Amino acid sequence: MATTEAQRPLRIAMVGHGAAAQAFVPALQNNPQFALVAIVENNAQVQASAKALGVPVFSQLEDLKQIAHLDGVYIATPTPCHAEQCIQALANGWHVLVEKPMSSNAAEALRMVSAAQQFGKTITVGHSHSFDAPIQAMRRIIQSGELGAVQMVNTWCYTDWVYRPRRPEELDPALGGGVTFRQGAHQIDILRALCGAKVQTVKAKVFNSDPQRQTIGAHAIYLDFENGSAATAIYNGYAGLSSMDWTHQVSEWGFLQTAEQRPWKRRPLQHATAEQELAAKQERAKTAIPASAPWQPHFGLTVVSCTLGDMRQTPEGILIATADGERELKLPHHLSPRDGVLEEIAEVWRGTGPGWHDGQWGYENLRICEAAIASAHSGREWVMTP
Numbered sequence: 198m199a200t201t202e203a204q205r206p207l208r209i210a211m212v213g214h215g216a217a218a219q220a221f222v223p224a225l226q227n228n229p230q231f232a233l234v235a236i237v238e239n240n241a242q243v244q245a246s247a248k249a250l251g252v253p254v255f256s257q258l259e260d261l262k263q264i265a266h267l268d269g270v271y272i273a274t275p276t277p278c279h280a281e282q283c284i285q286a287l288a289n290g291w292h293v294l295v296e297k298p299m300s301s302n303a304a305e306a307l308r309m310v311s312a313a314q315q316f317g318k319t320i321t322v323g324h325s326h327s328f329d330a331p332i333q334a335m336r337r338i339i340q341s342g343e344l345g346a347v348q349m350v351n352t353w354c355y356t357d358w359v360y361r362p363r364r365p366e367e368l369d370p371a372l373g374g375g376v377t378f379r380q381g382a383h384q385i386d387i388l389r390a391l392c393g394a395k396v397q398t399v400k401a402k403v404f405n406s407d408p409q410r411q412t413i414g415a416h417a418i419y420l421d422f423e424n425g426s427a428a429t430a431i432y433n434g435y436a437g438l439s440s441m442d443w444t445h446q447v448s449e450w451g452f453l454q455t456a457e458q459r460p461w462k463r464r465p466l467q468h469a470t471a472e473q474e475l476a477a478k479q480e481r482a483k484t485a486i487p488a489s490a491p492w493q494p495h496f497g498l499t500v501v502s503c504t505l506g507d508m509r510q511t512p513e514g515i516l517i518a519t520a521d522g523e524r525e526l527k528l529p530h531h532l533s534p535r536d537g538v539l540e541e542i543a544e545v546w547r548g549t550g551p552g553w554h555d556g557q558w559g560y561e562n563l564r565i566c567e568a569a570i571a572s573a574h575s576g577r578e579w580v581m582t583p
């Protein structure tokens with residue numbers, strides 16, 4: 198029987214084959230809607246491991262012109278590369294899935310959004326943690342109105358982000374580094390997904406607490422939304438307490454990690470050279486984000502308060518507390534957040550669904566991260582322009 202256009206596997210290439218990209222491989226390989234047809238990677242050592250996937254491996258994005266009928270690319274290079282590669286891909290007639298944060302700053306993101314309009318192709322930003330099944334379930338309940346109006350959403354995440362092996366630009370806020378851009382991109386994404394309205398004002402403090410490891414390593418952000426709801430995002434990446442202590446020891450990727458099992462980095466890399474740190478990062482990329490999790494992913498703890506009840510994640514789904522008592526809604530865990538991203542881009546690339554993590558959505562997330570840093574530097578509340 199002939200394959201119809203709607204069934205034809207979408208031909209996708211990966212650009213960059215580090216931690217984020219390697220995490221996408223199992224979801225791509227298990228999804229019959231997609232065929233991974235090429236990889237672009239400019240580091241010779243990483244190229245060698247990419248070749249194990251059995252597709253052509255190139256050094257530059259332009260080389261992908263040799264691939265026939267390419268539908269789109271997944272850009273998972275370091276953040277400062279995103280804007281130029283995305284615009285180049287759109288100009289070549291390919292759809293784009295770009296990692297978060299979508300670029301190093303909002304001005305670049307705006308150029309990407311304009312390029313998508315100019316070339317008639319789409320941008321999707323992901324993976325981000327609003328693709329997590331518990332966050333999506335809480336969003337559906339809020340939208341259904343069964344808990345009344347959303348009032349407050351608070352999200353807390355405590356990790357060792359600052360001390361994991363990193364490229365220098367990952368720590369530099371001017372290049373989209375530091376926790377407000379890199380991890381705030383997830384938190385703002387979750388808060389906007391759940392509050393469901395435009396952010397009016399942003400007030401924040403950011404912290405650069407270790408002179409040996411200069412970066413924004415922690416933040417406290419308060420958002421005021423147009424529909425009357427309010428939200429806070431707390432992030433501490435200085436490897437003190439872990440928010441897994443409040444999520445039944447379940448990790449960001451849905452695995453049980455007791456305090457003894459956590460591969461936490463507590464300042465061990467201070468004396469490493471940039472080359473040693475890059476080598477450690479490349480090694481970590483092979484296992485940093487495992488697939489097939491037994492529990493729901495927890496990007497810290499997110500608690501939602503509506504007029505008629507509260508909700509939070511549990512290892513198996515979400516807990517809903519109302520005047521009638523508490524009940525747990527169990528959710529399937531066999532699909533990872535990356536499977537959710539693929540579902541969304543399959544619809545968007547085929548033109549059968551709108552998708553909501555588009556370029557405009559990613560641009561707005563980035564604008565709010567920038568506003569948080571600007572508020573912290575000025576000490577004032579930041580009013581978002583329309």
Ligand SMILES: NC(=O)c1ccc[n+]([C@@H]2O[C@H](COP(=O)([O-])OP(=O)(O)OC[C@H]3O[C@@H](n4cnc5c(N)ncnc54)[C@H](O)[C@@H]3O)[C@@H](O)[C@H]2O)c1
Pocket residue numbers: 212213214215216217218237238239240243256257258273274275276278296297298323324325364379478482
């Ligand atoms: N969504 C998530 O959960 C998640 C997790 C980690 C990283 N990220 C994001 O993914 C992006 C990459 O981060 P990472 O930690 O995977 O970085 P990484 O350094 O592990 O991987 C980037 C890869 O891109 C390659 N590269 C660099 N320049 C290139 C170029 N011009 N052409 C082709 N390849 C090039 C590098 O050699 C490297 O292998 C960042 O934007 C980051 O914020 C997202």
